Amino acid sequence: MKNIEQIIKDSLENHEMPYDGAAWEAMSKRLDGTTPSPFYRKWWVAASIGTVLVGSSLFFGLNNQTDSSKTADANAPVATKTNTTTPTNNQADNRFDTHTNPQTNTPNEQQVATNSVDKTQQSAKPHVTPNQILEVTPLSGFYIEPIISTKNDSGNPSNEQKNYLPVQLAQTNLCIGDEIEITNPNDALSISVIQNNRTQLIKPGGKRVVTANVEGTIEVVSGKNTQTIAVNRPSDKLYISADPTVIYNNGIPSVEFTGSGAESTIHWTVEKYHGEVQNGNFIVHPYTGKDITVKATSKDLNGCTVTETKTISIKEEYNLQAVNAININSGDSRNNRFMPYALIERNIAFELYIYDAKTGRVIYKTNDTSNGWDGTDMNTGSLVQASSVHLWKVIIKNPLPGEPKEYKGTILVNN
Template sequence: MKNIEQILKESLENHELPFNEAAWESMSKRLDGTTPSPFYRKWWVAASVGTVLVGSALFFGLNAQSDAEKTAKNSASVVSQNSTTPQTNNSSENRLSTNNNANPQTNTPQAENPLVNGTQSAPIANTNTPNVDPGHIVVNSKEITPRNTNSQVSQGTPSKVTPDNNGEQRTNILAATSNKAKYCVGDDIEIGNPNETASVSVIQNNKTILTVKPGTKKTFVASNEGAVDLVVGNQKQTIYISKPTSDLYISVDQTLLYENGIPAISFTVSGNNAPVHWTAENHPGELVNGTFIVHPYNGKEVSVTASSKDLNGCPATETKRITLPETYNLNAPKGIDMNSSDSRVSTFMPHALKERNTPFELYIYDAKTGRVIYKTTDSSAGWNGVDNNTGEVLANGSLVLWKVVLGNPNPGEPREYKGTIVIKTQ
């Protein structure tokens, strides 16, 4: 906009009053020294006042127009700098040329405004559009944060969502877990539920036998053969429980045998060609050429178990229990007969020590006093009933105690054996 002083100057220079001959004559007389008439003096004062009023009205009118244009430009600048899309100045007093694009690009010089009411305004300055955060808008010096209606708040582990056949989204339900691939009657079945909200139903023969809550595990015993369904949400999987298809049969000779002075009971099995695993309760045992040999060093009760698997992988198990007629005690005699000509009868030495090649110590004690009356480490030197402390033969029917301490016992064998001996002299 032009300077207001220039506009006022041009207005006053172009202003021209109409020619009045009477006024000119009056002015000439004043210059000649004559006094003008009162009528012409009043007319000159009125013309001067009119000229001043016209100039003042024109000055204040143009000043008001300039203030309005400045206000419109300031409003357009605020909106342009605080919005994501540059806005054009649509003031009624100052409209941009219709040749401008609908979406002006930044850094492009703007065309000058056309004439407004006959007066040409100053061109709009070129302004670069700043980088504005789309989540914050400043209107009238106030910051406004728009509400994002599409935002989602995640709490905990987000659910997996997948589209179904109709294109709608549904929560992805995880399948239940089990501890084995195959099950047999008698097995422990562990069911795990990895889901956060859905429970797992364990169904057999159309009956729910177990419910597993989200994020937990439960175990139950497979008591019946057949199919078991694990149902969670829209997921279903089936596990199968099989019954063993083969049986084992154990054979045994209950006669206590002594092999090299060591007790041995032999067990064999039939009914399954698969490998068999043997265990013996409270006794050591060994497998020799398909025969399980148990060494019962103490006690009369012997219990063994044979285990195998059938074609379905299910266990086949058989247990055999027997009672021996006597307990192994180094196969020692119960007494001695001093009148017998057989040294095996007339002297005392455990028969197992004669057959076993193992170091030992044999002690004979007086049952009444607890004194040692005989001691040897030689299996060929049996006790003949004489008290070595006195050199006398014990009386008929005397009772003595014996103890053997092994220097190198077999696996599972006790180190000491004990017993009693009755002396017969008549």
């Protein structure tokens, strides 16, 4: 607004109207022929004084208001007006001519309007020096993505642009419970192992043993390379059957187990005892104790391990098939002499000792299955007391796998 007032003020200053001779002559005759009345003369003087006062007030008020505007716009370009019409002497003297020519005033009004718009636009433009730095603030709600160079100072691709190396997997099919070791081949980038919606990170050059704990897949992600490991649940089921009756083959105790339901060969194991496979069945030799636990393992079509265990209890404990009493008056050599029957059947090296239960003294010993004890004390040469209990012990020189070296028991002597 201050600029427009200044423009109007500058355009009115030294403003002149074109000369009209007819109008001037008519005004002169009117002034010469008519003497104004005292009333009009007083009105004219008062009007002149008022005009001077109002004009002076406006002039000094505008000067005060535009001083600050001139100081602020000192560096801005100032619009000037060039009058293309050169005033004549008659035009300079014709200051009381009230007749105006619209066509003559039109260019000056357009020029005033044009100068006003130009000056307003110029004052609105920012003044920027060559050394001035232009800062741009992003609008609220907008994100300006930074430009990140994919090359380092030496011109080589950065880590973000390097390709991830794929992981070398030893297996692509696992079963529940299996383990696999995964190695990260990248020097500067981590890889991810995803299983059951859980992610494990392996650092550059690191290793991790991963256990397949749920059926489904394990994903190994190295950059854009994704490898899948299938995790399967065993599809087969093993069944084990056994007869708890002990079978003696040549004096050796045996219990037979049979497996079924597997597509491949069954592998057997047994706790404490010795076992062997005969004709597809598992034979266990329980030399001590009554409880037998066996484990059968096989593979299904997916290569998954199928396992089954079974525990049985036998009716009697093996003790070289020895009897617990003899009758020295019996005519049957199997009843009137003491010799463990398994020693006769097995034909192995052994030593048999008979002890006095009260004193612990050895009263008989032999290593020949044909010389069983008949109840005679070798120290005195006489029979032991009737219905007496004695201790016996057998030492095996070369026991079988899983067999103890010594067997012990008691013998009752009747006569």
